[in-house]
Amino acid sequence: MSVWDELVGQDAVVAVLEEAAWAARRVVEGIPADQVTPGDDPVAGDSGTARSMTHAWLVTGPPGSGRSVAARAFAAALQCTGPVPGCGECAGCRTTLGGTNADVLSVSTDKVQIQIAEARDFVQRAQVSPSQGRWRVIVVEDADRMTERTSNVLLKAIEEPPERTVWLLCAPSPEDMITTIRSRCRHLGLRIPSASAVADLLVRRDGVDPGVALQAARAAQSHIGLARALARDPEMRERRRRIIQAPARVRSVGEAVMAAQDLVDIAKEQSEAQVGARNAEERAALMRQLGVADGERATPQSRSQLRQLEEEQKRRSKRAMQDVLDRALVDLLGIYRDVLQVQLSTGQTLVNEDLADLVSDLALESTPAQTMGRVDAIEDARRRLGANVSPFLALEAMTIALRPQAS
Secondary structure (H helix, E strand, C coil), X not given: CCCCCCCCCCHHHHHHHHHHHHHHHHHHHCCCHHHCCCCCCCCCCCCCCCCCCCCEEEEECCCCCCHHHHHHHHHHHHHCCCCCCCCCCCHHHHHHHCCCCCCEEEECCCCCCECHHHHHHHHHHCCCCCCCCCCEEEEECCHHHECXXXXXXXXXXXXXXXXXXXXXXXXXXXXXXXXXXXXXXXXXXXXXXXXXXXXXXXXXXXXXXXXXXHHHHHHCCCCHHHHHHHHHCHHHHHHHHHHHHHHHCCCCHHHHHHHHHXXXXXXXXXXXXXXXXXXXXXXXXXXXXXXXXXXXXXXXXXHHHHHHHHHHHHHHHHHHHHHHHHHHHHHHHHHHHHHHHHHCCCCCCCCCHHHHHHHHHHHHCCXXXXXXXXXXXXXXXXXXXXCCCCHHHHHHHHHHHCCCCCC
């Protein structure tokens, strides 16, 4: 077992990170790079020196490409005490991958943005020297959710990091980060793995039936986490089919309005299921901390803290709903990608083989130009949702545009 096993289809990235992990180990052990011979370091270059370790990395790639997986694997390799960095067996690797290593701080957000107060908190915690491990590693999984003001809080920490502190920032693309931070990080770009590579991972690690694994990998468009969820949950696969079919089968304005409302309702239901239990637990825990028993009225001081918690939970619910809707629209884009493949007779394998009848119907009733117009309508809806347009209005405009064109 190796920490790199889950990073499928990213051989070039793994090679770079392995090289850096060896260089980091030499730093810890106090071995100058000019004293390393090729025999001492399996990844050393012809000159005997591997590329030097750097303190700030920017890991980018499309959703599902494995950005956070790569960051966690590299963090584990930095803490590794085994014979080869990233062995996956030593305490440093196991605790890092398990999320219990005290010297690895993982920062993610379930809200729309990372707040300045949150950034200041993890910047301050980054100043602490490693207590047990070899490096102090801060993984920011949603670095693209920092505003410019929040990013500037992080900038000084990256410019002047303490000794043996490493920043691993994850974002969809380099352009999602401000220039000043981007220029101070070493960039690693991940690509989407093939569906067969993702399916092989599901078969090896999760024992999924090969046929189900490949279908799930294609339906998820090689998004590893989503493919795993689809492979394990038949109800989720059926719900995905319903979400896709309703907008694609719209024939009138009335049906378009109903389809938009259905999408909003489904997204709201799913997002509430994701955050509802956590919200209730947080409220109950806060009430206990404030000494307010069930049925008692909160004091003015307690009410202010409850309002603050409610605001946080609203932001979390909004983020969850946006994520559910965006995923639904990405799945819908996959249908029209298949339609275009059929219309152009490319011979490529369909993403949605289980919806081949729907793809065939849509391909026969429209032209490639009309299909591209529908793709544009879906992309417009995604942009509007990201700009805080009312979900119903954004989806209504999209579903109306998906109707068959009048002859």
